[in-house]
Amino acid sequence: MPGRLEGKVAIITGGASGFGAATSKRFAQEGCKVLICDLNESGAQDVASKLDAECKKSSEGGAARGFKMNVCERDDWAAAVKACVDNWGRVDVCVNNAGTSYKNKVGLELCLLPFIIPGILSLLRIYAYHVFMLPFEGFPLKSMT
Ligand SMILES: NC(=O)c1ccc[n+]([C@@H]2O[C@H](COP(=O)([O-])OP(=O)(O)OC[C@H]3O[C@@H](n4cnc5c(N)ncnc54)[C@H](O)[C@@H]3O)[C@@H](O)[C@H]2O)c1
Numbered sequence: 324m325p326g327r328l329e330g331k332v333a334i335i336t337g338g339a340s341g342f343g344a345a346t347s348k349r350f351a352q353e354g355c356k357v358l359i360c361d362l363n364e365s366g367a368q369d370v371a372s373k374l375d376a377e378c379k380k381s382s383e384g385g386a387a388r389g390f391k392m393n394v395c396e397r398d399d400w401a402a403a404v405k406a407c408v409d410n411w412g413r414v415d416v417c418v419n420n421a422g423t424s425y426k427n428k429v430g431l432e433l434c435l436l437p438f439i440i441p442g443i444l445s446l447l448r449i450y451a452y453h454v455f456m457l458p459f460e461g462f463p464l465k466s467m468t
Contacts, residue, residue, distance in 0.1 A: 326354025326383035332411045334358050334403050336394045336448070337421030339366030346418055347387060348374055354383035356411045360403050361421065364391035386411075394421045395447035400455035419452050 333350050337343035338359035347359050351374045359374075361367040368389035378385035390406055392399040407414045422444055425437030 326352065326385065328416075329354030329384045331415040332356045332358075332407050332413050333416040333418065334360060334407060334414060335418045335420065336360045336392065338389075339363040339370055343418070343420045344370050346420065347371075350416075350418075351375075351378050351385035351387050352381075352383065354385045355416070356384075356386045356407075358388055358390050358403060358407050358410075360390045360392035360394070360399075362391070362393055364389065367391065394419060395444065395451050397451050397455045400451055404456075417452070417456065419448060421448060 328350055331354075333355050335343055335347045335350065335357055338347045338357070339361035340363070343359070343361070347357050347370060350357050357371075357374070359367045359371045371387040371389035374385070374387035378387065388406070388410065390403055392403050394400075404414055423441050425433070425441065
């Protein structure tokens, strides 16, 4: 049975760990070609090479590649889109998941800074994504920011 994402191409940011790595795995298992983007280049390459090897053993048509990217940089968005188009001819989906959070702490030990930094990063990643991707001709039909 063909995968539900066979023939689709996705950019997944923050794909070196956590939700992004899990999402990349699920997408690849469903036949999607996934560009796994992360500041952590070696982490992204590790996740991608494992997934790509699994994809080659299955017949769903999935594939994965790792890519170094800072989601706050417009030029990195341009480079990620170019990598998808060069490798697979298109971009259909973007899961803009990269981000950071404060470490778990007892409530009374929290200060303001760990709230502010993830918030600013979220704004920058959404800004850079929209400024670059909205005018892009092949703007992903499905985007989760
Ligand atoms: N885990 C939770 O409970 C939780 C709750 C609410 C929201 N979130 C959000 O969900 C997302 C994923 O969370 P997670 O728990 O999987 O985190 P995680 O730390 O496991 O993974 C985040 C990934 O994003 C990458 N990253 C960070 N900044 C980046 C940047 N500027 N450019 C590119 N890559 C960058 C990191 O290198 C890391 O690999 C984050 O945006 C987080 O804020 C998580």
